[in-house]
Amino acid sequence: MSNRVLAALAVFSLLLISVPAPAQEELTNVSYDPTRELYEAYNQAFQKHWQELKKADVTIVQSHGGSAKQARSVIEGNEADVVTLALASDITAIEEAGLINKGWQSELPNNSSPYTSTIVFLVRKGNPKKILDWGDLAREGVGVITPNPKTSGGARWNYLAAWDWADKEYDHDETKIVAFVKQVFDNVLVLDSGARGSTNTFVQNGQGDVLLAWENEAYLSLAERPGEFEIVTPPTSILAEPPVTIVDAYVDKNGTRELATEYLKFLYSDEGQRIAGAHYYRPSNPEIIKEFADYFDLGLKLVTIDDPLFGGWEVAQKKHFGDGGVFDQIYEK
């Protein structure tokens, strides 16, 4: 290689390395899969808000993936200033790694969940397999698409909602409940690692008859592909609370505590709540959710994770999704 080529390469590499953006405040938000569009819109609103508040620009770096996987990356050193994950136990895992202070869930209103969601069924146009309730998922010949509860938050809500239905159906008989849930998972055709992967499997690749989906993800699919799908809201489902919090160890290291706090607080503002509603997340503000009553079934019976049936995330996580837990047994058998 001639010297001239080498010199050109050297100059080129220097150019690549030496064009960092001018010093600017930066915030990293590690989130779960279906919030991509929500935070894209929210970040723009927040940048404007921060500009008005502090006369300063802020860059927000987003990362998305299966909730448990994302929590893992934060534990391994992915320096998120805030985490906005699918369920509390993933954040608890980060807390146990010593990165988030105890008691984080009571720092913000509504269990630190600025928006909630629930689990619905996305079926193909005309609902050819007549899937109307949880019991239909266990029928023979029904192809179910859900992500893997081990890596995805949404999938754990799916699983627990099915469990809740079976608990009532089989009168708390746990053997029958397990048999039912196992049958549902026997019908699963593809087990992706995150909610968005499952949506693509169902919507793009045309696999399966029913997608167990976040309500927001189901509405997004309707909007993306109008006329191809229908949403079936089962008579009972689960109140999914995706919480948000600051990662104390990293904000202290990066000096971003004030910025991160404001970022999360703004989610509860009227503007933040409306952005959530517009992206099919149920706003936690009871007044603002009414503005979106045309697509949220507000009368839906929703069980919560703190119901005695589950006993909160700590208990439920260990019993159902821990190593050797119920899900492991179901999926191995």
Added chain:
Amino acid sequence: MTTDAAETTAEGLVTPPAGVPGGSGESGGAAEEVKNILSEAERNFLSGRTGRGTETGSPTGAGRADSEAADAGARADGEDGGTGGTDGTTPRRGRRGHRQENPLIRGTLIAVSLVFAALMLVLPLLAVLSQAFGAGWDNFVRSVTDTFTVKALKLTLLTSLVAVTANTLFGLTAAWALTRYRFRGQGLLVTLIDLPFAVSPIIAGLIFILTYGRLGWAAPFLEAHDLKIVFATPGIIMATVFVTIPFVAREIIPVLAARGTDEEQAAVLMGAGFFRTFFQVTLPHIRWALVYSVILCSARAMGEFGAVSVVSGHLRGKTNTLPLHIEILFNEHHYREAFAVSAILVITSIVILTARSLVEWVSKKEEEPGVR
């Protein structure tokens, strides 16, 4: 028929190295020596290259039989254009076999190869390109000039540049050490160079998390010095270096081994220092193999997905390389954009492969006068 073909292959394997000692005294011995420590695959590799080595060697006093062998090698090499210069044995088999080959079998084999390539390679690539440009040129330009795409492209280029440089230096060093010296652990080094080919990319990523992650072995040191490796650019570069280690070394070793050391020894005897010997004697011989391997290495480095995905953290605009960015676009329902960005990579691959063919063609052109 099959036994015939097998014998031809075996002959093809044996003949060219036998030609080397005829051409240039000690170099064959050195090649033999090195071959002992190289694997079976290496030997096939070597014989292909040695055939080429003979061509330049033959005028300096090779016997009749030798120059015939060299001619066969040259003819085979001449036909070799499309299939890639790394494997000299395949075309030779085709060339000799085809005199007795049943035309039906010949036709079937060619048809199957072409149809398979069309279904598996050409059609999907055309689909990507048509999707990418299907929404019009404006959409394409908008997609590829998007801030995040440009940042991903920059990171990909930086990563490839560093990975290729690192592996070129390592490849040359390792090839030199393996073919010029005898030392303990020589066989082990050859095996280690191959390791990244055998290991799944997810493991390539995880080993860096386990070593340099917050809970990894090196964490206390990294934290004390405020260094960040995984979920940052260094981790992405390291993962890419790891998966592309074999490319340069694997290409250079057989060429150096086939060349032997006599010319270098002569240079040293005439008073040339190490660097002068390397740049004026060794480098001109391996130059095309080196360019060739750098081209392949760049292609792989730019396209790496698995290992990089594990160490990236998927931070938009910071740790997303082009392949990761494509996945994100696809996941966000931005299909047109995803295909437009894919087209960048596809076009790059086509450019790279064209460059590769050009290198093969030029290197053959250069060697031809030696034969005539």
